[in-house]
Amino acid sequence: MxxxxxxxxxxxxxxxxxxxxxxxxxxxxxxxxxxxxxxxxxxxxxxxxxxxxxxxxxxxxxxxxxxxxxxxxxxxxxxxxxxxxxxxxxxxxxxxxxxxxxxxxxxxxxxxxxxxxxxxxxxxxxxxxxxxxxxxxxxxxxxxxxxxxxxxxxxxxxxxxxxxxxxxxxxxxxxxxxxxxxxxxxxxxxxxxxxxxxxxxxxxxxxxxxxxxxxxxxxxxxxxxxxxxxxxxxxxxxxxxxxxxxxxxxxxxxxxxxxxxxxxxxxxxxxxxxxxxxxxxxxxxxxxxxxxxxxxDLKLQLPELPDKKKIRFIETYGIKKYDAEILVSEKEVAEYFEKLVSDRDPKMVVTWLTGELFSYLNKKNLDNPQSAISVEKFGELLDLINDGTLSNRLAKELFVEFIESNMSASELVKKKGMVQISDENEIINMIETVLDQNQKMLEEYRSGKEKLFGFFVGQIMKISNGKANPQMVNTLLTKRLKK
Amino acid sequence: MSIDNSVVKKIANLSKINLSEKESENLKHELNKILDWVDDLKKVDTKMVEPMLSVFNENMKMRDDKVELTNTDEILSNAPDKKENFFVVPKVIE
Known part of the structure; x- marks a missing residue:
């Protein structure tokens, strides 16, 4: 009941x-x-x-x-x-x-x-x-x-x-x-x-x-x-x-x-x-x-309907039932997703499509994602995030501006100087600077106050203006602190 | 089945027509005659006959989905009252 x-x-x-x-x-x-x-x-x-x-x-x-x-x-x-x-x-x-x-x-x-x-x-x-x-x-x-x-x-x-x-x-x-x-x-x-x-x-x-x-x-x-x-x-x-x-x-x-x-x-x-x-x-x-x-004859011409498409999406792309349900409810969205996902990580595509893009579409009262941004343009942004050129966080910050500009993702990244720092040596240098400036914290950390790990990460991101690749910062900082 | 004055009145009302007492009386007789005849028809044994859905023995003709333009002035030319290309009728609201 x-x-x-x-x-x-x-x-x-x-x-x-x-x-x-x-x-x-x-x-x-x-x-x-x-x-x-x-x-x-x-x-x-x-x-x-x-x-x-x-x-x-x-x-x-x-x-x-x-x-x-x-x-x-x-x-x-x-x-x-x-x-x-x-x-x-x-x-x-x-x-x-x-x-x-x-x-x-x-x-x-x-x-x-x-x-x-x-x-x-x-x-x-x-x-x-x-x-x-x-x-x-x-x-x-x-x-x-x-x-x-x-x-x-x-x-x-x-x-x-x-x-x-x-x-x-x-x-x-x-x-x-x-x-x-x-x-x-x-x-x-x-x-x-x-x-x-x-x-x-x-x-x-x-x-x-x-x-x-x-x-x-x-x-x-x-x-x-x-x-x-x-x-x-x-x-x-x-x-x-x-x-x-x-x-x-x-x-x-x-x-x-x-x-x-x-x-x-x-x-x-x-x-x-x-x-x-x-x-x-x-x-x-x-x-x-x-x-x-x-x-x-008409039966043979029937398109793939939402229920069938949903099952295929779940099986083909390994996405969640809940996400699949959302993607198939509008025909245009389903088509857009399939084009976008063709050679990309389905999880990432779903997150960005149903998250950032949908909230933009809602705000602008649009139904069809294609009317806001082309598959090619959106795809390039996802690719730049994927290869580490652009961080997820920065991409989210820039998203609305990006959609509404005539620039491609790489042009925007260049213009904004937003390229993510993924150079190992550069990040190691930042780590050293932060540790130098915070000797006391470092001692506390070493004596067991492991919560301070997050503090160091925060400081590093700060001096990099948010551009350091967070995963690399994590890995390299862990490695450095074990010394 | 038989039709009395109240049924005639109801049908007249649904058809939005005014009937005098005399017309009403006449119609009652005519309608009852028709129904009596239908009662006679009902006596025929139709157990073995497939119900006839229409008097036509042919299939419906279909046309292609093509638009033909229409003329607003022509369509409004018989209207007792019109305004800015609308038909104007006494206020109807339920």
């Missing part, structure tokens, strides 16, 4: 399932040829189909079908050779057709799973289904008191709705699930996974129960746009439900939204108004039939 909500009477288990909407990475929309480009002028990417004009007929985009199949394969899921498109009917101004073309009973992808590394170990999370559907347009409510503004550029863009089983048990597992799903989508290239731009949107189903009891009534929290807020929303919602049940009330099945400023969830619509979507097969669209061969 790990995560739970403590009530007055007992501990409550939290049961969570996710519906993720992922926008497919295609040039044109699911059923229309208008562009899917982000950030265009309002209503500049809208054709007759997207605007719901009578008589306009939808024709499916082959690329979207392909991406849905690839994603299904990447989620270890069953691909359905026959699937059906249905109309989901509701009225809203940003849905000009009056219905969304979606898939109800016969989705393109059936059950699958993905793996997360939870605190208690590896956990398999079931995927119920993946289906294709149209996105709606965007409503803007805050520009005018009396009116809402509608932009239909997003209307008709292709979405994959990926539904999980209620297998998740804590906010942190939800976070791991989203990160893993996002990572797989990005490896496959089927979705950018950018939550801020809204091309990955998450709805969470939350219910609570006493441990080992039957599932409770769930509430759905809609459209939360960051992992942090999702975790907060779950925590709040689970506590709310526990409070209700323990005070003898019932949890009503509801759609709720999360107010990130107040940190609370609120009912979006009451039960009486709850939507009845009246699904029925879209008479404009025949069944979507896939050929087995197409699926087999």
């Amino acid at each position: 790990s995560y739970f909500i403590r009530g007055h009477e007992s501990k409550w288990e939290v049961v969570l399932g996710l519906e993720v909407h992922a926008q497919i990475n295609s040039l044109s929309k699911l059923f229309s040829p208008s562009s899917t480009g982000y950030g265009a002028e309002p209503n500049s990417q809208v054709n007759l189909i997207d605007a719901g004009m009578p008589g306009a007929l939808p024709v499916i985009n082959q690329e979207c079908v392909k991406q849905a199949v690839i994603t299904g394969l990447g989620l270890n899921a069953k691909i359905n050779l026959k699937s059906i498109f249905d109309r989901k009917n509701y009225f809203y101004p940003d849905l000009p057709q009056g219905y969304q073309i979606s898939q109800f009973e016969n989705p393109i992808v059936g059950s699958g799973h993905l793996i997360i590394e939870a605190e208690e170990g590896t956990k398999k999370i079931g995927i119920t289904r993946l289906h294709l559907e149209q996105d709606a347009g965007k409503s803007i409510h805050d520009q005018d008191f009396e009116n809402s503004f509608i932009d239909l550029n997003r209307s008709g863009c292709a979405l994959m709705e990926i539904v999980s089983e209620p297998d998740l048990r804590s906010p942190s597992e939800v976070s791991l699930y989203i990160k893993k799903l996002r990572s797989i989508l990005r490896y496959l290239g089927s979705c950018d996974g950018n939550m801020e731009k809204g091309n990955l949107r998450v709805d969470v189903n939350v219910s609570v129960r006493r441990f080992d009891a039957e599932l409770g009534t769930r509430c759905e929290i809609k459209n939360i746009n960051s992992i942090k807020f999702i975790q907060q929303a779950i925590e709040y919602e689970a506590r709310r439900q526990v409070k209700l049940i323990e005070s003898g009330k019932i949890v009503e099945q509801q759609t709720r939204l999360f107010d990130s400023q107040k940190g609370e969830t609120r009912a979006m619509r009451s039960k009486e108004e709850s939507h009845d979507y009246r699904y029925f097969p879209d008479p404009d669209l025949p069944p979507l039939i896939l050929e087995k061969k197409m699926i087999e």
